[in-house]
Amino acid sequence: MFSxxxxxxxxxxxxxxxxxxxxxxxxxxxxxxVFLHRFVADDIQRRxxxxxxxxxxxxxxxxxxxxxxxxxxxxxxxxAELAGKEVPNKLLSESSSNDSVFFLQTGSDGSRQLWVxxxxxxxxLKAIQAVKIVSDHPTDxxxxxxxxxxxxxxxxxxxxSHIYLGLSERDELRVxxxxxxxxxxxxxxxxxxxxxxxxxxxxxxxxxVRRIGEAASGIGHSDLTARVPMxxxxxxxxxxxxxxxxxxxxxxxxxxxxxxxxDSLAHDLRSPLTAIRGKLEMxxxxxxxxxxxEPIVSAIEELDRLTDFLNKSLDVAEAKADALxxxxxxxxxxxxxxxxxxxYEPSMSEKGLQxxxxxxxxxxxxxxxxxIHRMIANLFDNELKHLPPACSVTIRLGIEEDSASLILxxxxxGFDSEMLLHLFERRVRGKDSNGHGLGLAFIDAVARAHGxxxxxxxxxxxxxxxxxxxxxxxxxxS
Amino acid sequence: MRxxxxxxxxxxxxxxxxxxxxxxxxxxxxxDGKTAExxxxxxxxxxxxxxxxxxxxxxxxxxLKLRQLGVRAPVLILxxxxxxxxxxxxxxxxGDDYLTKPFALAELLARLRNLTKRNxxxxxxxxxxxxxxxxxxxxxxxxxxxxxxxxxTPQEFVLLEYLCRNAGRVVTRSxxxxxVWGMRIQPDTNVVDVHIYRLRGKxxxxxxxxxxxxxxxxxxxxxxx
Numbered sequence: 216m217f218s219x220x221x222x223x224x225x226x227x228x229x230x231x232x233x234x235x236x237x238x239x240x241x242x243x244x245x246x247x248x249v250f251l252h253r254f255v256a257d258d259i260q261r262r263x264x265x266x267x268x269x270x271x272x273x274x275x276x277x278x279x280x281x282x283x284x285x286x287x288x289x290x291x292x293x294x295a296e297l298a299g300k301e302v303p304n305k306l307l308s309e310s311s312s313n314d315s316v317f318f319l320q321t322g323s324d325g326s327r328q329l330w331v332x333x334x335x336x337x338x339x340l341k342a343i344q345a346v347k348i349v350s351d352h353p354t355d356x357x358x359x360x361x362x363x364x365x366x367x368x369x370x371x372x373x374x375x376s377h378i379y380l381g382l383s384e385r386d387e388l389r390v391x392x393x394x395x396x397x398x399x400x401x402x403x404x405x406x407x408x409x410x411x412x413x414x415x416x417x418x419x420x421x422x423x424v425r426r427i428g429e430a431a432s433g434i435g436h437s438d439l440t441a442r443v444p445m446x447x448x449x450x451x452x453x454x455x456x457x458x459x460x461x462x463x464x465x466x467x468x469x470x471x472x473x474x475x476x477x478d479s480l481a482h483d484l485r486s487p488l489t490a491i492r493g494k495l496e497m498x499x500x501x502x503x504x505x506x507x508x509e510p511i512v513s514a515i516e517e518l519d520r521l522t523d524f525l526n527k528s529l530d531v532a533e534a535k536a537d538a539l540x541x542x543x544x545x546x547x548x549x550x551x552x553x554x555x556x557x558x559y560e561p562s563m564s565e566k567g568l569q570x571x572x573x574x575x576x577x578x579x580x581x582x583x584x585x586x587i588h589r590m591i592a593n594l595f596d597n598e599l600k601h602l603p604p605a606c607s608v609t610i611r612l613g614i615e616e617d618s619a620s621l622i623l624x625x626x627x628x629g630f631d632s633e634m635l636l637h638l639f640e641r642r643v644r645g646k647d648s649n650g651h652g653l654g655l656a657f658i659d660a661v662a663r664a665h666g667x668x669x670x671x672x673x674x675x676x677x678x679x680x681x682x683x684x685x686x687x688x689x690x691x692x693s
Numbered sequence: 694m695r696x697x698x699x700x701x702x703x704x705x706x707x708x709x710x711x712x713x714x715x716x717x718x719x720x721x722x723x724x725d726g727k728t729a730e731x732x733x734x735x736x737x738x739x740x741x742x743x744x745x746x747x748x749x750x751x752x753x754x755x756x757l758k759l760r761q762l763g764v765r766a767p768v769l770i771l772x773x774x775x776x777x778x779x780x781x782x783x784x785x786x787x788g789d790d791y792l793t794k795p796f797a798l799a800e801l802l803a804r805l806r807n808l809t810k811r812n813x814x815x816x817x818x819x820x821x822x823x824x825x826x827x828x829x830x831x832x833x834x835x836x837x838x839x840x841x842x843x844x845x846t847p848q849e850f851v852l853l854e855y856l857c858r859n860a861g862r863v864v865t866r867s868x869x870x871x872x873v874w875g876m877r878i879q880p881d882t883n884v885v886d887v888h889i890y891r892l893r894g895k896x897x898x899x900x901x902x903x904x905x906x907x908x909x910x911x912x913x914x915x916x917x918x
Contacts, residue, residue, distance in 0.1 A: 481773060487704070488794070489702075490702065492796075493795075496799075497711065512910030518795065522795055559884055562884045562887040592876075596880055
């Protein structure tokens with residue numbers, strides 16, 4: 216399942232997609248939990264407020280009905296203490312000393328009259344005096360000495376005194392805290408679970424896509440019969456594979472068509488050429504007089520030139536469509552160049568040209584031998600035809616990265632700057648060239664068919680340079 | 694020597710038959726695969742010429758079928774296709790040969806000779822060649838003309854050896870390129886002519902009878918008479 220490539224998981228699209236999806240999911244669930252929390256907190260608040268309001272009313276009632284005698288403090292205090300035992304949200308394990316509730320009665324002048332609760336009630340009185348507490352409406356109250364605020368409800372008695380009932384929010388907060396903790400753990404679990412599900416599915420999806428990509432890139436120029444793998448399911452991925460395969464079908468069929476056209480063109484032209492050449496040769500052999508032979512001989516030579524032109528045109532046409540057929544073999548360029556130089560040297564020295572090779576020893580590449588032979592012959596023919604006498608040609612053979620580099624330098628007049636731009640196009644030739652303008656186009660075609668390049672330039676020191684780069688391992692072998 | 698020519702183009706068939714008969718072959722022709730199959734099984738042929746583009750079937754399939762039927766004669770394949778098929782390469786390694794159209798008659802004849810010679814395997818190779826007063830010692834890599842040692846480069850020696858082995862017969866430029874330099878190319882320039890010209894300067898010295906003749910438009914002959 217996990218990548219066969221060395222690429223870390225962090226850089227995969229599946230990782231990015233899952234990260235973003237999880238982020239969105241986490242935000243969504245967090246929002247839901249926040250609302251839920253809000254709702255629960257409000258509900259708890261409302262319930263304790265209801266209790267407070269109810270209790271404070273009862274206490275007010277008791278305080279009013281109880282005669283203001285010596286027993287008043289005890290009766291009201293008793294009732295207040297009883298009320299403190301029925302606090303909502305109270306934990307059972309809580310210690311007996313009840314500091315979560317207080318009862319305070321103040322006189323009309325605001326002085327403390329009765330206090331039930333922890334301590335002497337002085338801080339609570341101060342806090343109550345500091346804020347204005349509206350009757351019937353419980354309010355938060357921060358009392359000095361206590362970490363958590365109290366919820367305080369008050370009621371005004373007819374004699375102008377006030378009764379305050381305070382309930383610590385400690386228990387309420389504890390409930391909410393434990394709720395938050397549970398929410399957080401649940402949220403974490405859901406997010407992790409969601410992430411792994413998203414990651415797993417996108418990863419699986421994208422591994423299909425990757426396999427399709429790998430298969431598609433493996434389908435080379437000489438191997439158009441291969442197809443990308445199809446998945447069992449009927450989804451977008453299988454649609455993609457199907458589309459790619461349809462496209463490959465079309466490419467293969469148009470390649471096939473091109474081959475059929477060029478082959479039948481070659482065949483249709485070659486058969487009559489063969490017959491004509493044969494007849495000319497036969498009439499040449501039966502001729503007695505030399506003068507009569509001349510037109511026949513030149514006709515045969517023209518025919519051979521025509522054949523060569525036909526071959527090169529079709530090769531260039533196929534190469535331009537990336538459809539040149541190759542049968543790669545191991546080929547030592549160093550050895551080949553030495554043989555070629557041996558072949559061309561007499562013609563060159565006859566013309567006053569010098570040719571030399573600088574090579575770092577054997578250099579074997581995977582290439583179509585016949586095409587490379589013809590390509591190098593073309594390069595040499597080119598020099599031979601266009602260089603003025605007393606020039607020299609230097610060939611350098613070396614390795615550059617994973618390509619064999621073949622550099623032809625001469626010290627002739629160089630290329631026309633105008634021609635330089637269109638050098639490798641068909642039918643381009645110098646003003647005084649007698650060729651058919653296919654030479655360089657053919658060289659370019661062969662290099663391209665092998666996944667290599669050709670570049671032509673004028674050297675700063677004068678003369679032309681043609682650089683051919685051919686991959687050492689053929690990229691296009693099937 | 695009996696030869697079966699399998700070729701559907703009548704023009705080519707006609708001139709090939711004439712030239713081959715002139716060259717001393719007993720030629721029988723077949724215009725398609727079916728006829729060729731029957732003819733090849735009935736007649737004892739020494740060599741076959743098969744065109745790849747037959748009307749009823751692929752030339753290669755025909756050759757493979759004939760091989761299965763026990764026809765052992767070597768085959769010269771004629772191809773009008775541009776690229777040489779891998780299957781043709783396979784047959785070439787199996788002892789057959791191929792020629793692309795259009796071809797020079799001289800080359801066709803030379804390849805036919807090679808095929809039949811290969812088949813009859815004429816014992817040990819000679820170490821000395823002799824054509825008129827030209828002698829070549831293949832072991833010592835020396836050549837003499839009228840007893841005079843010729844100063845030849847190794848390449849010129851190989852070229853002269855090839856001419857000697859084909860003395861009296863026409864060799865074309867492409868045959869020389871194929872046999873001496875080992876490549877099937879068609880240079881736009883006269884590279885082979887210059888080699889021959891230099892060789893001639895050494896072999897046909899002043900006062901000697903010229904031996905290397907140029908047949909324009911065709912090739913060269915080393916005279917043996």
